Amino acid sequence: MPFAIMTMTDTAADRVKEIVASRDGARGVRVGIKKGGCAGMEYTVDLVTEPDPKDDHIEHDGAHLWIDPAAMLYLLGTQMDFEVTKLRTGFVFNNPNQSSACGCGESVELKPADLKELAEARGAL
Numbered sequence: 001m002p003f004a005i006m007t008m009t010d011t012a013a014d015r016v017k018e019i020v021a022s023r024d025g026a027r028g029v030r031v032g033i034k035k036g037g038c039a040g041m042e043y044t045v046d047l048v049t050e051p052d053p054k055d056d057h058i059e060h061d062g063a064h065l066w067i068d069p070a071a072m073l074y075l076l077g078t079q080m081d082f083e084v085t086k087l088r089t090g091f092v093f094n095n096p097n098q099s100s101a102c103g104c105g106e107s108v109e110l111k112p113a114d115l116k117e118l119a120e121a122r123g124a125l
Helices: 010-021 069-075 115-122
Strands: 006-008 028-036 040-048 056-060 063-067 078-084 089-094 098-101 108-110
Touching: 006 010, 006 056, 006 063, 010 028, 010 056, 010 063, 010 078, 028 069, 040 089, 063 069
Parallel strands: 006 078, 028 063
Antiparallel strands: 028 040, 040 108, 056 063, 078 089, 098 108
8 A cells, every 4th residue: 555645534535525425626635735834834725626646645535635735744644524513614634744833723833753763754765
């Protein structure tokens, strides 16, 4: 099995499939990061109608996830989940590269993954 930058839970996969089923032409979602928020970075989740061939692609139980190449070092080892609580509903990211988060939970501080670790995981060394 090839190495995956990210994984997603069954709950996240079910939500991605619901999103795709409710939108004409949708094929999945794309995860990335952007600068913002009080902690410095925010996760982005966008609808995919035309996949970018440069993106890393993950499929789990029929749900398709693409990952922005610029975010890969920050997302290495991340598990995407979906949760419904009294206060919020949305995707959550269990990211080993996260060093802190703001109090509101909307932004995070991320450190890039180790390139040597990435190469070893991909079997390049």
